[in-house]
Amino acid sequence: MAITLNNGFKMPMMGVGVATIMKNDEIKDIITNALKIGYRHFDCAAHYKNEAGIGEALAEALESGLVTREELFITSKVWTSDHGHVVEACKDSLKKLQLQYLDLYLVHFPIATKHTGVGNTSSELAKDGMLDIDTTISLETTWRAMEELVSIGLVRSIGISNYDIYLTRDCLAYSKVKPAVNQFETHPYFQRESLVRFCQKHQICVTAHTPLGGGVSSPQVYGSIYNILQDEVLQEIGNKYGRSPAQIALRWGIQRNVVVIPKTSKLNRLKENFEAFDFELKQEDMDLIKSIDKNYRTNLISTLAWGMDINA
Ligand SMILES: NC(=O)c1ccc[n+]([C@@H]2O[C@H](COP(=O)([O-])OP(=O)(O)OC[C@H]3O[C@@H](n4cnc5c(N)ncnc54)[C@H](OP(=O)(O)O)[C@@H]3O)[C@@H](O)[C@H]2O)c1
Numbered sequence: 001m002a003i004t005l006n007n008g009f010k011m012p013m014m015g016v017g018v019a020t021i022m023k024n025d026e027i028k029d030i031i032t033n034a035l036k037i038g039y040r041h042f043d044c045a046a047h048y049k050n051e052a053g054i055g056e057a058l059a060e061a062l063e064s065g066l067v068t069r070e071e072l073f074i075t076s077k078v079w080t081s082d083h084g085h086v087v088e089a090c091k092d093s094l095k096k097l098q099l100q101y102l103d104l105y106l107v108h109f110p111i112a113t114k115h116t117g118v119g120n121t122s123s124e125l126a127k128d129g130m131l132d133i134d135t136t137i138s139l140e141t142t143w144r145a146m147e148e149l150v151s152i153g154l155v156r157s158i159g160i161s162n163y164d165i166y167l168t169r170d171c172l173a174y175s176k177v178k179p180a181v182n183q184f185e186t187h188p189y190f191q192r193e194s195l196v197r198f199c200q201k202h203q204i205c206v207t208a209h210t211p212l213g214g215g216v217s218s219p220q221v222y223g224s225i226y227n228i229l230q231d232e233v234l235q236e237i238g239n240k241y242g243r244s245p246a247q248i249a250l251r252w253g254i255q256r257n258v259v260v261i262p263k264t265s266k267l268n269r270l271k272e273n274f275e276a277f278d279f280e281l282k283q284e285d286m287d288l289i290k291s292i293d294k295n296y297r298t299n300l301i302s303t304l305a306w307g308m309d310i311n312a
Helices: 024-037 051-064 086-097 139-151 165-174 193-201 215-222 232-241 245-255 267-278 283-290 301-306
Strands: 002-004 010-012 041-043 073-078 102-107 155-161 181-185 205-209
Touching: 010 073, 024 051, 024 267, 051 086, 073 086, 086 102, 086 139, 102 139, 102 181, 139 155, 139 165, 155 165, 165 193, 181 193, 193 205, 232 245, 232 283, 245 267, 245 283
Parallel strands: 041 073, 073 102, 102 155, 155 181, 181 205
Antiparallel strands: 002 010
8 A cells, every 4th residue: 555645656655664673683684574574665764773784684685586676665864963964875875775766865853963974873962961953054955955866866755854834834935846755753642633734735745753652662762651552542442443552553544644654673563563454444433543632742762862852
């Protein structure tokens, strides 16, 4: 199941999120097993520091004929410290991923930070312990370089990530190549209906990162006060369909016409998540899920890491 982007390219409605899967063998296993299950879309980023392992797994899969390049949809993202070095950063990701082109390249966060060397995505903190923000590079400048990537054929589609309505609107105003995708956190506790509708109205495909609200690890790893998979409504709907709360959350996303990219390092959950394609939620259940929105961002990792809430 795929969605057609505003430039005609198709993007599978579910991808594998690969953040935090750092060990080379582990990431290679996840990619290979995901391909065997039927996944074709992988949500990568320079910042996840695992592109080399993903590249090895993809090269092996392409070599063995498990998949063809045309069937794959590979996303990567330029990190905040490379906003002034977009073309070099993209080439660095391509080299690690062993690919000639990316299907989608995103501006990971709408903020430029101190450059620390191409592909070196450690976010430096300033002396005050807060993120070292670079105020000299505008998002329009960054976007011009993203557009260049399309014109030189390194990237098929370009997009944005973690852009709110204000920034998305601004990007639409200055862009010659319109963003094909906006990837941001959305799930049943953080539905962001206005942002979703605004993007979709302007032919920008929405991809939900953290579509499970961080799942089981949400409180410990993501700093959230909730684990949305324990939500009573999601559990009740799950019981009705004979599905897990994770499958209900993912299916709800897909039925909003939102692409979902759950992360898991467990084979059984890779399968479970992919099975969200095998059933359909009735409108009454879609409406019920609408009612559990808490307008609550569960993914507080950037705030924890950077000593500041850049969304505030
Ligand atoms: N653009 C951005 O700024 C940004 C930010 C955050 C994330 N992302 C992307 O979005 C992807 C997904 O987001 P995320 O990793 O933050 O959160 P998520 O996918 O909402 O949740 C991941 C967590 O849920 C667990 N999980 C996965 N499937 C499950 C299931 N069926 N049942 C129960 N638990 C399950 C995983 O644990 P196990 O691994 O133990 O299964 C993991 O702890 C990332 O990997 C990344 O590609 C992008």
